[in-house]
Amino acid sequence: MILLPAHLARHVGAVVMTALLAFAPSKVRAGETITGHDPATKDEKLEKFAAWHKTNNR
Structure with a gap:
């Protein structure tokens, strides 16, 4: 846990939201549905976002 x-x-929060706003369209362009990506509401989508975030340094 990190305390700020x-x-x-x-x-x-704004930095994370900006990254999410880049992540969702990238998944839609790859053929996935927007459901669960924007807003990120499903654990599996959040896990994919975390992996994408780490890989893309966003």
């Missing part, structure tokens, strides 16, 4: 000062938390 409250004034930084919204910035971290």
